Amino acid sequence: MKKLSLYIISCMLVILAACDNDFESEFDLAPDERAAIAVNEFKDALTSSEHGWLTHYYPNPTKLGSFTFHFKFDETGTVNMNWDFSDFSDESKYSVKMFEKPVLIFDTYSKFSKMTDPEIGEPGKGFGGELEFSMTKKSADGDTLYLAERVSGDPMVLVKATAETPAQLREYAKHTKHIERANEQVVVPFYFNLSVEGWDTKVNMVYSGDKIIAFLNYVDNGEAKHELMPINFTHEGFEFHHALVLNGIGARSFKYDEAKNQFDVTDAGVTGTFKYEADCPAHIEGMTDKFFGPQTFGGDAKIVSPKLANLIDGIYPDAAFSYFSTSTYVASWFPCTFNLDFADWNSLKIRVNYNKKTEDIVKMEFLGYEPYWSAPLDDLAYIEGLMSTEKGQAILDIVASPKGWTIVPIELKEYGSSYYLVSNEDPEMYMCFGLTYEDDE
Template structure:
């Protein structure tokens, strides 16, 4: 081999050794820390981050936004594994102190180790959905890093993303306002029975019947118009001024999520641009009107319906307002007497139309006769006084109940699809003037 070639090979070998030496050194530096040491560094990093926020962290925790709304939690992490926590899960929005740990596993996680507000979402004894599942929540959150100043976690059991955003003093002050908004959208016994959602892009209006479950903070909006087959799901979280919903409601080309409460008309309104808007509001009129009332008009044939307290007092279709009216009547009676039935007969061949109020404890039945007419536009039946059996003094305690059934604006009547205890068809009637609704068997 020529000397010239020998020198080329020697130079090539030297270069290869230098390259290998560099690669080996980098690898040694890269894996200088053991896996345990790296996790310990991450553990300290997370703990430092949690402690670094002067006013703590805020998380709106959606445990499953396909069936549950969001619950706002505030955390102020303290030295020695202590944490102050508050939430809008219920009316108690005060701070509660407990403990937390940064734990090592396949990754680093924060674990709330002693009972606090976050555990209300995972309590198996507190299950609004499947028994034993609680609110599908967790109290261990795996750390996935930072993004734009937020701490990004995933729940340990359900792998749902949860973001911790730096809180402000105002967040802590405002938390009580969230519970007020909860009451505003839930309503009270005097609130109208039904809710609607209406959207407009400035030209096209879409209307929906909104069924909202206040316990799980979740609503389903069912379209009311032909040609619109899109059912909307609303996972609701509360703010001091209204609500936010997930997913966003699409109105035209805009996405609306933030609704502001209007104290005047009790509505929640999300406003976009160029006339885009979404409105949630209460109404006494059922969103879907039926012609079921026509069966009860004069000439419609004999038909009797009745509320039987022993079987129907617990029906979910009895409104809280109706229950309060019944309780008020019962409270005016002697202790051994209560309303047993409120039975309404239509087109009876012998006695015409009448309401029969029957009682326990041997009290005699009280009869109120009426005539019927209809409001064909609003699809209600109107029961008009046609005389009583019994003196005014003897029936005075019934006035608060009878006025609801015979209110001049009439009753909405609906044949229901469910049964209770027996196979009898169920009818409900609801006042067109108040949130009064009572459940009845058809006889």
């Protein structure tokens, strides 16, 4: 028994000695030495990729979508970069310094600095991003680096780029144009609807290109929902910031099928498609009162579907059609007008009442015409002559259709909201109030 006890004690002493040796191997270095090792390991990881790193960076995912960057860090403290907005390479000085942990710092102004520039984005705040990142972990194969913003802790994931990455980055723009519907050439119905096997509802998506955000309208358990969803683009299509889950099935990633002009779901085990359709899957309450009720502001619609633009163009012989507008305080001042504005700054003003047909459908009741201050559209007889033609009557039939126009919200705010008006007579005719895309780059 004594021999057994001595044997157990001896084993324990051996184990304790081994643990003590391990402890000493990790902690017998001075704090400055340990910090230097950690900093060098971070720098080695950043410079380890031959073709650099790709990241979809969300500077403020509660308000903005992703800006995609291609970084290539060198050992001299310079990072070369490009992004998806425009093909123009740039560089910044960078450093890795030890604070509570090793931190990557973008030291000089570059494209990436725009994520924090207070003169860009939200006044005084910029896009809400950061320029300092700690590394939280590295994948086992070293192909992915998981970083976190130093202050907020929001993630930035770096994935090893390939030789094809620079060319693929230029593919993002075409998918942006597909879903923001700017300069759209193909005549399709307005509603961009997602159907997924196992869902009992469709999800309509409208896109705000100035903020890289999708707004999703759908019905869940009988309740109409309007949800903000930041997105990032890929060379094949786009991705949601996080999966949209309905009936326990999530959809996040989408690949463009050019032959069918649709985006197919690519998530494993999920089958679904974004298609252009004529049916609105969700009707949002309060839209007519918000945009066309008493003391509501008018605005300009400078994004117009090709079919509707073609219908208007040519009605006025002196200049091309430019955009639509509604009068300020559309339902408070008289007369209310719906305006066809032309490239020579003239305007054909149709007098209407904006009547509430449903919570999200407004009907324009035709009352006549309002002469403009500039010739020749200051002459009522001249206006009536234009609108008595076959083209003029076709325009009036759409504008004042008894079926009205569905209001599809994009971004809803107290001031400066944006929305589409979609013709219920012909859903291939629509216009967007509040967005222009003129300053995307």
